[in-house]
Amino acid sequence: MTTKPAKPAAAPAASSESDKTPPAAAIDFVRDRVVRAHPRLRVLILQHPQEQDALLGTAPLVTASLDRSVLRTGLSWASLAHALEEEEAEPSRWAVMYRGSLGRELTERETAMPVLLLDRKSQRKSPDELHLDGIVVLDGTWSQAKALWWRNPWLLKLNRLLLHPKEPSAYGKLRKQPSNQHVSTLEAIALALDGLGEEPTVGADLRRLFRTLCQRARDAGVTNSSGPGALEALAESTTPGGKGKPARKPAKKRGPKRDDVAF
Secondary structure, three states, X not given: OOOOXXXXXXXXXXXXXXXXXXXXXXXXXXXXXXXXXXXXXXXXXXXOHHHHHOOOOOHHHHHHXXXXXXEEEOOOOOOHHHHHOOOOOOHHHEEEEOOOOOOOOOOHHHHOOOEXXXXXXXOEOOHHHHOOOEEEEEEOOHHHHHHHHHHXXXXXXXXXXXXXXXXXXXXXXXXXXXXXXXXXXXXXXXHHHHHOOOOHXXXXXXXXXXXXXXXXXXXXXXXXXXXXXXXXXXXXXXXXXXXXXXXXXXXXXXXXXXXXXXX
16 A cells, blocks of 8 residues: 655745835825935935834935935944945044033024034034935934933944024924924924035925925825825825815824934
């Protein structure tokens, strides 16, 4: 008596990446308003992993708009070059946007400056003196940005960039900010590029894109703390002929979602 060998179990069908529908993101609803710019300065955004869940986060809007801008999500990188995924990078030619750990008090004149550039010894410098290649921005709430700061000691090798915005964020009530000086990542980058000598149209186009997102979110009844179906409502509101139904409010509100940049 002979027995036939058992047939091997059928392998599960391999899933193709193209079969997976990526989750909707805020950038998907303002792509028609994106204007690609080519600033001299590079922008590196270090995003805290929890900021990926921010419904109306602005980092993707920046990378969609600015040539050579880079978004990295994580908690720590070995160096500036590691974060840029390049073999070499000169820290002395970069500035990080962060408010804490200066080692001295700012003067009244310095606190009145919309954009303040300091060297690694916290001495005020002009953009022409430092010859910057780019800026590093920490994307997350204040506590998340602080975590990124402490987990990446190489940031201390960079120059420092401080902002003192004169206008509140366009977020309004869409996303809570601790004060008028806390603005979105996009708005902070636009202000920084203005102060560092980029063409005025670069910052203006970024702000225009952000205002469009905010207005479409308000029209759809979406806030940063809206429920999972919020972006679907936003998608409907931006589709030709869409009715723009307001998004349902979450059954239980989480703690206040603060600004998405710390500088």
